[in-house]
Amino acid sequence: MGIDVERVRADTAGCEHVAHFNNAGSSLPPRQVTDAVVEHLRLEERIGGYEAAAARSDLIEHTYDALARLVGAGRDEIAVVENATVAWDMAFYSLPWRPGDRILTARAEYASNVIPFLQIARRHGVRVDVVPDDDSGQLSVDALRRMLDETVKLIAVTHVPTQGGLVNPAAEIGEVAREAGVTYLLDACQSVGQMRVDVEEIGCDLLSATGRKFLRGPRGTGFLYCSRRVLESLEPPFLDLHSATWDSRDSYSVRDDARRFENWETYQAGKIGLGVAADYALDLGLDAIEERVTALAEELRRRLAALPGVTVHDTGARRSGIVTFTVAGHDSQEIAGRLAAKAVNVSVSSASSARWDFESRGLPSLVRASVHYYNTEDELDRLCAALPKTA
Template sequence: MQDVGRIAAQEGLTDADVERARADTPGCAKVMHFNNAGASLMPRQVLDASVGHLRLEADMGGYEAAAHAAERIESVYDSAARLLGCDRDEIALLDNATRAWDMAFYGIPFRPGDRVLTSRAEYASNFIAYLQVAERTGARIEVVPDDEHGRLSVEALRSLMDERVRLVSMTHVPTNGGLVNPAVEVGKVAREAGALYLLDACQSVGQLTVDVREIGCDMLSTTGRKYVRGPRGTGLLYVRREVLDRLAPPTLDLRAATWTAADRYELRQDARRFETWEADYAARLGLGAAIDHALGWGLPRIEARVTRLAEALRGQLAEIPGVTVRDRGVRRCGITTFTLDGVPAEQLKSALAARGINVSVSRRDSTRLDMDGRGLDEVVRASVHYYNTEEEVAALVRTVRKCGSGTAGLGGRAPGPTFSPTP
């Protein structure tokens, strides 16, 4: 059941705001984009920032362009800190969210017998890293059961805590559904037990208000390309100042540390110890522009708009014979997942694409524990953003309805991956 009371208290974007947002977004004139949980359409301000710097590099050289833009590059840290509710020295800029998450997770010095508690809806990349570290170090990976709404059970988490729990690691918004995990409540449990808390916020930052102080996480990773609306190849890592020296960056270079003598080095005293010297400054400036753009609208207003639009989409899809909406949770966000009886997800995606409507498909191997537990091989994922319109939602729903009735020109099964039984 959606937490409508909290959402209703927020003032969303007006029709005029949405019109202005669409005017700022060149892609809105070309497609109906419901793949914002994959990569959002960038506003022109982001394009201008990134392309402008690339031109500067072409005109004067890469090093010289970076020096020329040094003040604007530094300001990206300030923007990211405002976005997440932290200080600028707690921010590292990375080239993607996976790199950001890896630098935090692999920086924890695990020992045999250490316990890592995580959720059933963890993303494949994270769980593969858990398994690798368990093999290397003798740490144990334990999955916390869901509650009756499909969220990580805070009660179960509390019952599992002891002095051996080194890390609580959770995905805020899973890749395969609109559920929002209880990040604040999990933070309270982790703090009480003295365990580190790593939050994968790849799918939540930019569509929800995310405040690391309120959440109480020690580390948070996110991307620029999804709801923040930045370029691909950008990511953010937050590391709480007080835990910085409890982590050992898995790789170092002259950005992360200073070579102080022939046999010694000193780590940086801020989160940039997790960065590397070489960087795509055009992309980073685009990321900064995207963050400033989001902050200009106001995250509470974005969240209200996105949440209402997604609830409208779920309600309309649920009225179509043969459609099952697969989202769970008490609080739900801008991601809607569903299946249509008799129509493979990839085939439905292709039918929508033929009508200029972008969606994506989440498959079993991206969130294996959750999908196996619900008996799902794949779901169609339609993720809204504030620049989407009610008319676009209606167009998506009409096409799905036609696909269900066999009037959308669907042929046989579209080619795609096959799924093998779980071992």
């Protein structure tokens, strides 16, 4: 079954106001998500925050079940946190780093991941090695295999990089990691919600994701999957009375599920909304979502490539809903502003966010148009028609 576009647009109030192609930044939420968040905030207003959480504990707990279904995990392997960065950081900084350890990562990595790599390298004498791309522009699995040795502590890769259509071969990377017995951390903040992501098929030990992007959840929400395989070997860098128990005057114990990566104070309304967003995606069907998003993105690439002066810069053997391009003679920020004036939302990716990738390709910035299943071909036309003519 395909996506009922009229239905999902009717669920999405923002579709009446903008052609939204900034889903890789923050999607337009469906009314079901917004209603769930507002309803809980109103309950807090009426009876108090702690009391509202107790009254709606079933909805809060349901979020763990929904997220587990979404990524093929157990509910005890899910932690709900403030955002994907917190999820990724809590996993990364939990590893027991030692001098001489190596991190293997991809050229297309995002700054928020690379900066922690460099910090740990400076702090602990860890080495960061970038795996070369293959001819398609994705991480070379053959090169990854050749670079493995007993010093590799972590393989950390972004599934769908923020600055292009590339989808890295996550499952093939997972197979290599499992064979070598190396911990595998996958940043899935741009893939969860636009394609099927199954942690067992991928073979990752840790996976971070956000609510606000393709999952269409509230801002200020994210989650971490932590496999039971590695849970007991990871002690989070931050603990409180939720993630651990004060057992005696001078001892404590860390809880035995993934919620060791959470803390006591949390955005309960957002957590409920995140569960609703996961349910919404599951009800539509992840395969149907991926089929429509992929088709819309390929159609947008085709239309953009046909315009004089427009260059599409997406790489990879498999491509996502993120479409990046430049217009000859025009700055990317200028293009984004021009589109915004026509109620067409896009964003700009700059070299500072993915320096290894941009510098290797000689690109200062890119216009990023990220489609979702509620977009239409008429909206693709609006985007293309709003671009400056360069012929």
